[in-house]
Amino acid sequence: MDRKEFLSSIGFSAASLFVATCVGSCKKDSVSGPTVDFTIDLTLYPALNNAGGYVYLNGVIIAKTSSANLIAVAAACSHEGANVQYQNNNNQFYCPRHGAKFNTSGAVTQGPASTPLKQYTVTVNGNSVRING
Ligand code: FES
Structure with a gap:
């Protein structure tokens, strides 16, 4: 044999x-965020001067909360990869494709996603902001 x-x-x-x-x-539900380490000049991103503003850079969504903190999580929804949006009125990330919601740390608060968004460390030094993780 x-x-x-x-x-x-x-x-x-x-x-x-x-x-x-x-x-x-x-x-399907296994999308994870990229490993990044980059620095931006805040003066080049006016959206980040106002609460609720956000930008997408290098697979990361960087948002300014109403408490004036900058936060960053993976831009791609962990369900099927659509770009999430920051909603300042609810202080959360929202996926417009199927309605998943994530808190500011990237934890799932509403499905269909079940995996958290990767959260990044944001370090502000004047107008210089480093995003890494
Ligand atoms: S792609 Fe985000 S909820 Fe489905």
Whole structure:
């Protein structure tokens, strides 16, 4: 009996190998944020001067909250990758594609997403803002 016959005799096929490798890695709800480390000059992003303003840079959404903090999470929704938006009135990130919501730390507060958005460290030094994580 050769290897192919042996594998076939125990019910193993190329299809079962695909299923076995796909179980853990083919889930739709597994989008994660990029690893980044960049610095911006706030004077070039006037949207970040006002509460509720936000910009997308390098796969990250950077937003200014009503308490004047700058926060940053992965821009791509963890459900199917649409860009989330910052909603200052609810102090949350919202995905317009299917309605998922995330708090300012990126935690899911409403599905269909079930995986948090990656949160980044934001360090402000005058007009220089470093985003990394
Ligand atoms: S892509 Fe965001 S909720 Fe579906």
